[in-house]
Amino acid sequence: MSARDTDWDGVRLHVVTGKGGTGKTTVAAALALALAAEGRKVLLVEVEGRQGIAQVFDLPPLPYEERKIAVAPGGGDVFALAVDPEEAMLEYLEMFYGMRRAGKALTKMGVVDFATTIAPGLRDVLVTGKTSEAVRRRGKNGRRVYDAVVLDAPPTGRIARFLNVTSEVAGLARLGPIKNHADLVRGVMASPETRVHFVTLLEEMPVQETLDGIAELREARLRPGGIFINMTRPPLFAKATLDAAAKGHFDAAELALGLKAVGLADSGNASAMAESLAEALTAEVADHARRTALERRERRTLAGAHLPRYELPLLADGVDLAGLYELAEAIRAQGAA
Amino acid sequence: MSVKSAPVLHTDAILADPRTRIIVCCGAGGVGKTTTAAALGLRAAEHGRSVVVLTVDPARRLAQSMGLTHLDNVPRRVAGVDGPGELHAMMLDMKRTFDEIIEAHADPERAKQILSNPFYQSLSSSFSGTQEYMAMEKLGQLRRSDEWDLIIVDTPPSRSALDFLDAPERLGRFLDGRFIRLLTAPAKAGGRSAFKLLNAGFGLVAGVLTKVLGANVLKDIQTFVSALDAVFGGFRQRADQTYQLLQAPGTAFLVVAAPERDAMREASYFVERLAEERMPLAGLVVNRVHRTPATSLSAARSAAAAEELEARGEHELTAAVLRLHTGRMQLAAREAREQEHFISAHPTVPVTQVPAMAEDVHDLDGLRQIGEMLAEAPKGTRAVG
Numbered sequence: 001m002s003a004r005d006t007d008w009d010g011v012r013l014h015v016v017t018g019k020g021g022t023g024k025t026t027v028a029a030a031l032a033l034a035l036a037a038e039g040r041k042v043l044l045v046e047v048e049g050r051q052g053i054a055q056v057f058d059l060p061p062l063p064y065e066e067r068k069i070a071v072a073p074g075g076g077d078v079f080a081l082a083v084d085p086e087e088a089m090l091e092y093l094e095m096f097y098g099m100r101r102a103g104k105a106l107t108k109m110g111v112v113d114f115a116t117t118i119a120p121g122l123r124d125v126l127v128t129g130k131t132s133e134a135v136r137r138r139g140k141n142g143r144r145v146y147d148a149v150v151l152d153a154p155p156t157g158r159i160a161r162f163l164n165v166t167s168e169v170a171g172l173a174r175l176g177p178i179k180n181h182a183d184l185v186r187g188v189m190a191s192p193e194t195r196v197h198f199v200t201l202l203e204e205m206p207v208q209e210t211l212d213g214i215a216e217l218r219e220a221r222l223r224p225g226g227i228f229i230n231m232t233r234p235p236l237f238a239k240a241t242l243d244a245a246a247k248g249h250f251d252a253a254e255l256a257l258g259l260k261a262v263g264l265a266d267s268g269n270a271s272a273m274a275e276s277l278a279e280a281l282t283a284e285v286a287d288h289a290r291r292t293a294l295e296r297r298e299r300r301t302l303a304g305a306h307l308p309r310y311e312l313p314l315l316a317d318g319v320d321l322a323g324l325y326e327l328a329e330a331i332r333a334q335g336a337a
Numbered sequence: 338m339s340v341k342s343a344p345v346l347h348t349d350a351i352l353a354d355p356r357t358r359i360i361v362c363c364g365a366g367g368v369g370k371t372t373t374a375a376a377l378g379l380r381a382a383e384h385g386r387s388v389v390v391l392t393v394d395p396a397r398r399l400a401q402s403m404g405l406t407h408l409d410n411v412p413r414r415v416a417g418v419d420g421p422g423e424l425h426a427m428m429l430d431m432k433r434t435f436d437e438i439i440e441a442h443a444d445p446e447r448a449k450q451i452l453s454n455p456f457y458q459s460l461s462s463s464f465s466g467t468q469e470y471m472a473m474e475k476l477g478q479l480r481r482s483d484e485w486d487l488i489i490v491d492t493p494p495s496r497s498a499l500d501f502l503d504a505p506e507r508l509g510r511f512l513d514g515r516f517i518r519l520l521t522a523p524a525k526a527g528g529r530s531a532f533k534l535l536n537a538g539f540g541l542v543a544g545v546l547t548k549v550l551g552a553n554v555l556k557d558i559q560t561f562v563s564a565l566d567a568v569f570g571g572f573r574q575r576a577d578q579t580y581q582l583l584q585a586p587g588t589a590f591l592v593v594a595a596p597e598r599d600a601m602r603e604a605s606y607f608v609e610r611l612a613e614e615r616m617p618l619a620g621l622v623v624n625r626v627h628r629t630p631a632t633s634l635s636a637a638r639s640a641a642a643a644e645e646l647e648a649r650g651e652h653e654l655t656a657a658v659l660r661l662h663t664g665r666m667q668l669a670a671r672e673a674r675e676q677e678h679f680i681s682a683h684p685t686v687p688v689t690q691v692p693a694m695a696e697d698v699h700d701l702d703g704l705r706q707i708g709e710m711l712a713e714a715p716k717g718t719r720a721v722g
């Protein structure tokens with residue numbers, strides 16, 4: 001598919017999940033840009049009706065329609081689609097039964113609302129159905145329309161149910177066409193061309209959720225992909241320095257000397273000032289050391305999942321469009337795309 | 338970086354006041370609602386009150402430290418509390434709570450029919466408002482039992498803090514929806530013409546649904562809906578009662594937020610909403626605030642000094658410390674700005690701050706520490722960790 005070797009060559013559907021607020025939408029967007037780089041065509045899909053894609057790309061709300069939203073590094077197109085379950089239902093009824101008008105009547109009567117509220121499994125099969133259709137779609141030349149599809153999926157706690165549509169629908173519709181449709185979708189979700197990536201922070205709860213989510217997917221015979229460790233900070237100190245600081249053995253005298261040398265203790269009793277500032281800063285370093293130790297532990301825990309891991313830097317000023325490309329570059333540099 | 342013009346939230350005064358019977362901790366996801374609820378519960382118990390904390394989704398290690406190792410939907414006494422009071426804690430089991438409501442409101446035959454219906458199972462385990470609704474229901478149950486003199490409720494991890502207030506309404510709207518009325522109409526229709534009209538529509542719907550979903554599905558839906566309809570009056574009534582409980586003077590809402598844009602904005606919405614609903618707001622807890630003990634050294638001076646040392650190739654360690662400090666000062670400034678936005682929009686809302694600890698909070702000692710920090714008035718600076 002490409003000249004470069006990436007960790008996910010051959011994967012057509014990238015599902016991105018993670019604990020709420022860890023950066024799923026951001027990472028999905030950056031991954032779509034990275035996958036589209038150098039002339040490929042990628043579709044970025046969202047399914048929760050929150051217009052998250054429009055927000056990260058700084059665009060007006062997206063309609064239920066595939067449209068080009070960005071150009072990837074080195075040329076290449078990112079298309080986006082905000083799936084609306086109600087529209088997806090109408091499309092489904094039309095496509096399989098030629099019943100668009102009846103579908104409209106159902107919508108008016110509140111049936112669609114009812115069905116998707118009472119049975120989120122039905123809602124899920126509609127939106128995953130739309131996504132898998134885009135994955136499989138071929139152009140006139142017989143080739144796939146999209147080189148890859150990236151799905152900004154529901155959070156970790158719901159991901160297995162969301163993708164495992166057959167079993168969710170099975171309890172409700174044991175037979176019949178919706179069941180068949182669910183089976184088809186499930187086939188795409190479980191195929192070797194699909195991977196589920198996890199976004200996490202180096203904090204206890206998101207890491208725990210990641211591990212639980214991976215286990216749950218494996219149990220459901222779905223395929224975990226990579227772990228994207230988001231919002232990491234570059235190390236400022238050598239590990240030995242941090243270990244010493246955590247134990248209260250930080251070299252405050254050396255710090256005070258440095259402060260004096262750079263004129264940060266410049267009036268009156270310079271050495272007493274440098275010392276008291278050094279003391280305050282030492283407390284800061286100790287706090288930082290404890291935090292770093294925790295992050296190191298969480299990294300080790302994640303390593304236990306035996307999946308490829310990628311690190312994305314914390315962008316100090318938040319994620320604007322330029323930041324998104326920066327994250328895409330980091331994704332490419334680490335071979336995730 | 339201190340929170341200047343806002344009045345101070347005195348959590349200890351609220352905990353000590355015997356008139357305070359319910360404290361609700363709400364806010365956006367991940368900000369520290371569960372931690373705050375548990376910390377307040379422990380502190381109140383150690384100051385002599387008999388407390389129950391209703392948690393929704395405690396982090397695993399925190400749950401273990403409180404003895405919440407299995408979900409049985411009843412409060413358990415927490416061991417290791419120092420002092421005269423008692424602390425009980427429980428983790429909400431939403432499905433069980435829902436089942437219990439059904440059992441309380443329907444005759445056994447009908448209850449059985451509902452509980453085994455696949456649509457009920459779907460609704461009770463994954464309707465997007467069920468957790469919020471059941472948290473409220475459980476709160477009502479705990480209050481009615483009158484076994485504790487203080488109930489502290491944690492709210493579900495919704496994206497929006499408002500979900501907690503909206504959920505009962507949402508479930509109600511759903512059960513009152515057009516389609517449900519359509520499905521239940523044949524059974525209870527009084528007027529003939531309405532019956533006919535509905536039936537015509539119903540025929541169409543039934544046809545499509547049967548074609549798409551298969552015949553059994555429609556029957557399941559109908560059984561479920563008519564059974565639910567029978568218990569729904571009781572449902573409504575309970576939800577209304579609990580809502581009133583939340584408006585009572587013995588209730589105190591604490592809005593928890595992180596000093597970040599989204600969380601503070603969410604807190605703003607919630608504060609406005611509480612005012613609209615006439616629900617008693619006690620104040621705002623800004624959790625995970627980053628403080629530094631070396632505020633006398635500004636970000637700009639610190640950055641310039643680091644740069645100079647790096648250019649000279651001297652005192653590498655000092656330069657790194659100055660880089661760290663620069664980042665911290667910038668972060669503190671950003672956090673202060675986010676808080677100021679809230680304060681200028683809501684100048685009368687009392688505020689307290691809790692510093693970000695270097696590590697997660699997962700034992701009673703950690704909770705005790707958070708409780709102490711909650712009680713302290715916000716100061717300009719304080720060392721963390």
Ligand SMILES: Nc1ncnc2c1ncn2[C@@H]1O[C@H](COP(=O)(O)OP(=O)(O)OP(=O)(O)O)[C@@H](O)[C@H]1O
Binds near residue numbers: 496
């Ligand atoms: N690497 C990063 N550096 C700085 N800020 C980031 C980074 N990644 C994400 N963010 C910010 O974190 C916040 C949450 O990100 P995002 O909306 O992508 O998360 P999410 O997991 O999709 O959230 P939700 O669960 O609400 O859908 C946003 O404000 C985003 O800009």
Ligand SMILES: Nc1ncnc2c1ncn2[C@@H]1O[C@H](COP(=O)(O)OP(=O)(O)O)[C@@H](O)[C@H]1O
Binds near residue numbers: 373699
């Ligand atoms: N002040 C704090 N310092 C450090 N960690 C905190 C603090 N408050 C909360 N945490 C941690 O943040 C995570 C989320 O907190 P939690 O109370 O579960 O949030 P919520 O209930 O609002 O979703 C937990 O791992 C908790 O230990």
Ligand SMILES: [Mg+2]
Binds near residue numbers: 024025026052152
């Ligand atoms: Mg998102």
Ligand SMILES: [Mg+2]
Binds near residue numbers: 494
């Ligand atoms: Mg919580």
